[in-house]
Amino acid sequence: MPSADPQALTFRTAVExxxxxxxxxxxxxxRGDASRAGWTTEADFLDGQRTDEAGVAGIVAHPDGMLLVAERAGELISCCHLEHRGDHVYFGMFAVRPGLQGGGLGKEVMAEAERRAREQWEAKEMRMTVVNVREELIAYYVRRGYERTGEMSPFPYGDERFGVPLRDDLAFELLVKSL
Structure with a gap:
């Protein structure tokens, strides 16, 4: 049942x-100039697309995961990808509308994602990868209880589905949180 408070945050699983x-x-x-209104922009080191309709549709249809949507007053304002991978859940594609960043919305969405990972899949751990040069974003996740592992995986240079790199030192760092 929807909340009577028009400012209340509601969550649901994305559909096609x-x-x-x-x-x-x-x-x-x-990506792009619009992203500069928030603090999660990657526009200074990645150009091109962050995702596309085929990629998002694949996540929505994936049987072992979901794209969690947060809405306020019927407006889609945040999302994150959750994928059950055995003993852990992978957390990714986390987005908050740029003009709403910095007000605690992301913290609420992450708490709901972690709750669902624990309750729906009985996951013991949440894992994510973050572009290594995103120190302010990594610090945000550390404040939320995630630990830096130092484990790096290569950035997919040459695969424009992930963007067009503007520098040559990009990699993904694995962050982990016990649930």
């Missing part, structure tokens, strides 16, 4: 009809 709005949300949070 959400795909275009989700692509727009993720792109606005990470």
């Amino acid at each position: 009809a959400d795909v275009p709005a989700l692509v727009e949300l993720v792109e606005s949070a990470y």
